[in-house]
Amino acid sequence: MKLSNITNEFPFDRELLEQLALEKVCACQYYDLADCLDTTSDQELTNIINQNYDCEMCGLEGGEL
Numbered sequence: 001m002k003l004s005n006i007t008n009e010f011p012f013d014r015e016l017l018e019q020l021a022l023e024k025v026c027a028c029q030y031y032d033l034a035d036c037l038d039t040t041s042d043q044e045l046t047n048i049i050n051q052n053y054d055c056e057m058c059g060l061e062g063g064e065l
Contacts, residue, residue: 014042021045028057 018037025033025048033040033048047053054061 012042017042017045017049021048024049024051026055026058026060029055 018040021040022030022033022037044053
């Protein structure tokens with residue numbers, strides 16, 4: 001499965017989305033994400049997996065991972 005191809009068009013198990021997002025999120029946001037997984041939306045997790053987010057902490061821009 002290619003992580004960059006994950007979209008909302010395909011129904012994914014919430015647990016799988018969480019695991020994939022934790023693998024793809026930048027290091028400085030890993031623990032923040034882990035602490036708030038239960039309140040993070042499926043769309044936000046998908047954005048992290050697809051690298052469609054910017055990190056305000058380290059300046060990482062989407063697509064740089």
